[in-house]
Amino acid sequence: MKTAAERKKNNPKRFTKEDRSILLALRPVVRGLAAFWGDRCEVLLHSLEDLAQSVVQIENGYVTGRSVGSPVTDLTLQILRKAEQHVADQVGDREPDFRVYSSKTADGRPLRCVTMVVRNDNRPIAMLCISFDLSVPLHHVLRTLAPVADTESDRADSPEYYMMSAEELVKRSLDLAIRKATAKRGVSPQAKNRAIVGELYRQGIFDIKRAVDMVSAELGVSRFTVYSYLRDLRNEGEVINE
Numbered sequence: 001m002k003t004a005a006e007r008k009k010n011n012p013k014r015f016t017k018e019d020r021s022i023l024l025a026l027r028p029v030v031r032g033l034a035a036f037w038g039d040r041c042e043v044l045l046h047s048l049e050d051l052a053q054s055v056v057q058i059e060n061g062y063v064t065g066r067s068v069g070s071p072v073t074d075l076t077l078q079i080l081r082k083a084e085q086h087v088a089d090q091v092g093d094r095e096p097d098f099r100v101y102s103s104k105t106a107d108g109r110p111l112r113c114v115t116m117v118v119r120n121d122n123r124p125i126a127m128l129c130i131s132f133d134l135s136v137p138l139h140h141v142l143r144t145l146a147p148v149a150d151t152e153s154d155r156a157d158s159p160e161y162y163m164m165s166a167e168e169l170v171k172r173s174l175d176l177a178i179r180k181a182t183a184k185r186g187v188s189p190q191a192k193n194r195a196i197v198g199e200l201y202r203q204g205i206f207d208i209k210r211a212v213d214m215v216s217a218e219l220g221v222s223r224f225t226v227y228s229y230l231r232d233l234r235n236e237g238e239v240i241n242e
Contacts, residue, residue, distance in 0.1 A: 015049045019125045023047055026118065026128065027057055033130060034059030038144030040136040046072055046127040048080065054127075063133050064105055075101070076115060076127060083117045083124045097124075109135040170211050173203055174218055193219050197229040206230065 015023075026045055034043040042063035046054040055070040072080070079099050097117035104110055111131045118126035163169040177199040181192045196219065205211050212230075216223045 013049050015047070015125065016120075019049070019120050022118065022120055023056065023126055026126065029128070030057050030059055037130075037132065038141070040133040040140070040144075042066075042129075042131040042133075044129050046076065046129065048125055048127065051077070063111070063131055072127075075099075075103075076129070079115050079117065080124060080127070083119075103131065105133075109133055166208050166210075167214065170205055170208055170214050173200060173205050174215060177203075178218075193221060193225075194229050194232075197226055198233055201230060201233050 023045065030043045030045050034041060037043075039060055040063060042058065042060045044055055044058040044061070044066065047056045048054065051072045053069045054072045054076075055066055055068055058066060058068060058070075061067050083097055097119070098114060100112075100114045102110065103113050110133075112134055113129065113131045116128045117124050118128060161172060163172065174196070177196045180199060181187070181195045184192075184195075187195070197215065200206060200211070200215060205215075212223055212226050216226045219226075
């Protein structure tokens with residue numbers, strides 16, 4: 001049986017529950033970045049709890065040949081040491097918690113990399129690393145970033161508009177909801193207003209500050225009426241992403 005001193009030596013940075021929660025929250029980030037950049041972009045997450053087997057998640061690991069359980073690299077250690085030397089009360093002097101650099105795989109393929117330090121408060125607890133294989137033909141990269149299959153239905157399924165303010169976001173969403181509700185004939189004004197509020201609720205618009213005020217003013221009803229519609233929707237079990 002190992003002594004307490006031996007356990008501490010083998011695991012010198014025992015993580016808290018909050019540390020592990022942060023790592024868990026980063027898992028969709030790893031998957032999302034890899035999906036965005038394509039199959040020649042490796043994205044991995046290092047946990048700094050155990051440097052000997054620090055890789056806890058990896059996508060497209062064939063780029064460098066690593067897998068879950070692989071250790072940190074020598075450069076990652078250098079970045080970590082610098083990060084640990086700069087504390088919270090020296091933020092103004094602290095070097096950026098990331099490094100962009102060029103590297104090579106074991107078989108000589110060039111890589112463009114970035115390693116980013118993830119902190120819990122001031123303590124480095126993880127590193128998020130991206131390594132892009134520059135040996136990939138340009139047409140392969142362009143096909144990944146700009147898929148040919150860009151149909152009208154694709155765009156309709158996932159519209160995205162880039163707003164400059166929260167007010168603009170609420171106003172546009174409200175205009176679309178009004179247009180949708182108005183397209184239905186034979187609907188009473190009260191039912192139409194309720195449908196509009198329901199549409200905005202399912203979109204999550206009421207999570208925006210002052211959205212209730214803007215919607216009530218546009219519909220010509222009181223804030224109490226909007227809140228009443230929202231209360232009814234919640235009681236009926238409707239959910240935002242329904």
